[in-house]
Amino acid sequence: MIQRVGVIGGGQLAWMMAGAAKQLDLELIVQTPHADDPAVGVATEVILAPVGDAQATGRLAQKCDVITFENEFVDLEALFYLKNQGVRFAPSLESLKPLLDKYHQREYLASIGLPVPLFTALVDPTEPLDFTFPLVLKARRHGYDGQGTFIIKSSDELINTYNQLKSVPLLIEEFIPYTQELAVIAARNDSGEVVVYPVVETQQKNQVCHRVIVPAQVSLKIQSQVEDLSRHLLNELQAVGVFGIELFLTPDETILVNEIAPRTHNSGHYTLDACKISQFEMQLRSVAGLPLGTANLNCDAAVMVNLLGYEEAHHDYAEKRKTLASIPNAYVHWYGKTESRPGRKLGHVTVKATGNQANYSKLLKIADTIENLWYS
CATH class of the missing domain: 3.30.1490.20 (ATP-grasp fold, A domain)
Structure with a gap:
């Protein structure tokens, strides 16, 4: 029985995973390079070391039953040595191998019949x-x-x-002249159970996600295609864990896969508040061999807005966060980072909507309100 889960990486993704671990009565042991990384204060135990330090990962393995990943900046060859010594990784290193290099990832996606640029x-x-x-x-x-x-x-x-x-x-x-950028979170466990979250629209500026609208305003046909390709990908990889899948929707209603992240993903942060089971709990359920459960929304729609740094500063922006939290049905998540710099992800806000408030144009207005308050 898995009780102690190791995580390579201690940023906000591991920080959010820690709350889910507590709910599932699991212990989280984190390998991360800095004592002020977000997950350090909430993990059961911490190994302070770079994420690519495989010797430190060996020490991590001695303290846990399985190791999962917060990011993919690892030394895969060195981890295979640990795997051959009996260390258990989820996702498996074999499923990570074709994905870490973007060129190899493109080759792999094309080889299993997925549409790519x-x-x-x-x-x-x-x-x-x-x-x-x-x-x-x-x-x-x-x-x-x-x-x-x-x-x-x-x-x-x-x-x-x-x-x-x-x-x-x-x-x-x-270069793809897309009409929408889409994304989806999908999970698979060791028994082959797969769940797929709702398809979302991501709105980007300078290749950085600013907003996520859920569900995406797309046809049932597109939703079905995205779900099918997600299941196909995870089954081909024999993946265990949560994967973030980024996609383009072209003017002729063609879906192209942009990138795959073999971990929890920014496009799925809304699941913390707007779904019955968050992507972080789903990650732990999958790697711990638990039934996955449902990926359904607990509301009609939601919008998630990233709170990005816009200045060089040491600031907790407490007053702005208080104002954001006063928005009806808003949930503010602050990652506890001590340093702000332009483009750095400092937190996010999710607003849930039901009934008439779930209208797409109203969700965009809510996102505008959040950004106006944050960047003013």
Whole structure:
């Protein structure tokens, strides 16, 4: 029986997982590099070490029954050594292997029949391309929240960006003129049970998610396609855990898979308040071998707004948080980070809606109100 769950990473995702662990009577042991990381104050035990330190992960393994992940910035080869010594990981290292490098991820998705944008590895930016500008340039590893992603509009810009990034392995892909960016959280356990949360719309600025609207305003056909591809992906991977799946919806109603995150995901933060079982509890249920339960909403609709840093400061923004909490049906989650800087995720606000308030335009107005209060 699994009682102690190790987590590689101690940021806000592990912090939110800690509340679910308490509900399930599980102990959470965290490996994270900084004593002020969000999960440090709520974990049962902490190993202070970089997430890529496999020796520290070996010490973590001695204290827990299974190890899961808050992020994917790990040394997979070194973790395989631990796996061969009997350490249990969930998701398995085999299911992570095709996903950590974005180029390999694209190859894998295409190989199992999932629709993806046209792509190729970038080796020499002076060579002729099978792409027209604009195109998307991505770092193959360690990119998140818009970091490592560039919209390139010309050959000169491609060469200059390539030279600035120097030896970073890169992927290029076609620019998709989408009508909506969508996302979905899906989970699978060891017995093959799969649950899929509602499809959501994510609204991004500079490749950073600002808002999530749930459910997305899409047809039943699109909802069904997204659910089917989610189940197909997790079953092909034989995955155990929660996965965040980002998608594009094109003007001709075609779904393309953008990226897969093998962990809980920002697009699923609304589940803490707007679902019967949050993505964080679902992650723990899946890795602990528990029945997954339902991914249904507990309201008609919801909007989640990220509270992003907009200045260099040490500030807890207590008054602004108090004002945000006064919005009807609002739930403010503050990650306890001591330093603000532009673009850093400091917290989020979810507002649940029922009846007439679940109207899409009203949800957008609520999101506008939150952002006006936060960024003013």
